[in-house]
Amino acid sequence: MKFTILIIDDEKNIREGLAADFEMDGYNVKVAENGKQGLEFISKGDIDLVITDLRMPGGVSGEDVLRHVTAETPGIPVIVLTGHGSIDAAVQAMHDGAYDFLTKPLNLEQLEMIVKRALQGRELSLQHQQLLKEVDSNHQVDEIIGKSAAMQKVITLVKKVADAKISVLVTGESGVGKEVVADALHKLSSRRNNSFIKVHCAALSETLLESELFGHEKGSFTGAESLHKGKFEQAHGGTIxxxxxxEINQTVQVKLLRVLQEKKFERVGGEQTLEVDVRVIAATNRNLEEEVKAGRFREDLYFRLNGIHIEVPPLRERKDDIPLLMNAFLEKYNAENNKNVKGFDSRARAAIYKYDWPGNIRELQHCVESSVVMASGDEITLDDLPPTVSHQSKSENIAIPVGISLDEAEKILIQQNLAANKGNKSKTADILGIGRKTLHRKLQEYGLENDDEETSQE
Ligand SMILES: Nc1ncnc2c1ncn2[C@@H]1O[C@H](COP(=O)(O)OP(=O)(O)OP(=O)(O)O)[C@@H](O)[C@H]1O
Ligand SMILES: [Mg+2]
Structure with a gap:
């Protein structure tokens, strides 16, 4: 990387002497004879380091330059040069964020050292910024939507183990997002630019699965008309x-164990031993420990696969994630269906919260998709939801007698919703379409809140 140094000094011989020196060292150099000129260079944006005198004629001092840089372009180191006997000013400059200071007459060697060190730091920080940018744009973890404590734990674990070589076993009920987790693990690893090969082990017959994973030689079995490279070969350098x-059978289990232990295998019908570098992520909604106990799954293989265990919790245990997911899916299916549904009315929302979601996120996703298609107005109503979801709520009414005031009706409504949600105020506020603070205020107004509320369950 060729860095550009800006030298600001009103003394012509210092400015030009330093310029010549740093140019000889292979840097690009710009010179300015006062603070104002210096700031003009900085604002153009290609300066990596500033060396500035403090006292200069004209309206803009070295201190002004320093303050401008720390405020506007804080990554650029500023080295301050001070006249003899102005240590106070130098101390103040360090306080204001200068990288270092030197007193005149200058010790050139020392200045060169300081510049070199400062630019090494800058190079690292630029690389770091680049890395962060890449992580932000290409490898969004935000594909895993979830703000609940349970999902935050999963996301932290994913980030932590993504770049390790160790096998990861992802478990959880159907539709919880096991594949989403696997995708994130690959995308956040340094293997992200190599292949990510997915094999659906349950979809293939026993013999087919073996040749699918490990490949086969020409003529190794009826129908094997040409050499076929297996998924492990295809995944070399990447993730499988x-x-x-x-669902895998004993033969495949043995072969898989060997790949995990020795990274070696042979194609079906082949003699040659192949070696691969593949990161393995496995998923299942079965309880593998029980499969091991029942003798259907090899224990040694189970331990190999289960290097790190990521358990994705079912949606009913993290209902806090429902609003975020609902919104994300609403946006997606509005776009796909060219619609502009704004949201869910309160009864629809209540039904969605209440429902148990045995099919987890996938079921919620389908629910939002079909509701968006069904919705005829601005909002999704209870009638737009799939019957499985709306059914429960339709049969549950709150009785509000004729002849009572609006306030009394509101009190009943709040009380019963709160009870139906087991005292969970965030959820109740969401369902009622009001903020938590408003709910809190109303609970106090209606005398529904105890004194020890603050410590009660959320
Ligand atoms: N946290 C999440 N954020 C956003 N979308 C998600 C999330 N979890 C799951 N999904 C979506 O839900 C659907 C089901 O997820 P996925 O296929 O990963 O589940 P699974 O656990 O692998 O299910 P199965 O056991 O049936 O294979 C997918 O469309 C996925 O995009
Ligand atoms: Mg899956």
Whole structure:
């Protein structure tokens, strides 16, 4: 990287002497004879380091330059030069964020050292910024939507183990997002630019699965008309995702164990031993420990696969994630269906919260998709929801007698919703379409809140 140094000094011989020196060292150099000129260079944006005198004629001092840089372009180191006997000013400059200071007459060697060190730091920080940018744009973890404590734990774990070589076993009920987790693991690893191969182990017959994973030689079995490279070969340098790992038979289990232990295998019908570098992620909605106990799954293989265990919790245990997911899916299906549904009315929302979601996120996703298609107005109503979801709520009414005031009706409504949600105020506020603070205020107004509320369950 060729860095550009800006030298600001009103003394011509210092400015030009330093310029010549740093140019000889291979830097690009710009010179300015006062602070104002210096700021003009900085604002153009290609300066990596500033060396500035403090006292200069004209309206803009070295201190002004320093303050401008720390405020506007804080990554650029500023080295301050001070006249003899102005240590106070130098101390103040350090306080204001200068990288270092030197007193005149200058010790050139020392200045060169300081510049070199400062630019090494800058190079690292630029590389770091670049890395962060890449992580932000290409490898969004935000594909895993979830703000609940349970999902935050999953996301932290994913980030932590993504770049390790160790095998990861992802478990959880159907539709919880096991594949989403596997995708994130690959995308956040340094293997992200190499292949990510997915194998659905349950979808293939026993012999087919073996040749699918490990490949086969020409003529190794009837129908094997040409050499076929298996998924492990295809995944070399990258990641393989073995979905529904609980379904694989004993033969494949043995071969898989060997790949995990020795990174070696042979194609079906082949003699040659192949070696691969593949990161293995496996997923299952079975309880593998029980499969091991029942003798259907090799224990040694189970331990190999289960290097790190990521358990994705079912949606009913993290209902806090429902609003975020609902919104994300609403946006997606509005776009796909050319619609502009704004949201869900309160009864629809209540039904969605209440429902248990046995099919987890996938079921919620389908629910939002069909509701968007069904919705005829601005909002999705209870009638737009799939019957499985709306049914429960339709049969549950709150009785509000004729002849009572609006306030009394509101009190009943709040009380009963709160009870139906087991005292969870965030959820109740969401369902009622009001903020938590408003709910809190109303609870106090209606005398529904105890004194020890603050510590009660959320
Ligand atoms: N946290 C999440 N954020 C956004 N979308 C998600 C999330 N979890 C799951 N999904 C979506 O839900 C659907 C089901 O997820 P996925 O296929 O990963 O589930 P699974 O656990 O692998 O299910 P199965 O056991 O049936 O294979 C997918 O469309 C996925 O995009
Ligand atoms: Mg899956």
């Amino acid at each position: 995702f073995l979905d529904e790992i609980g």
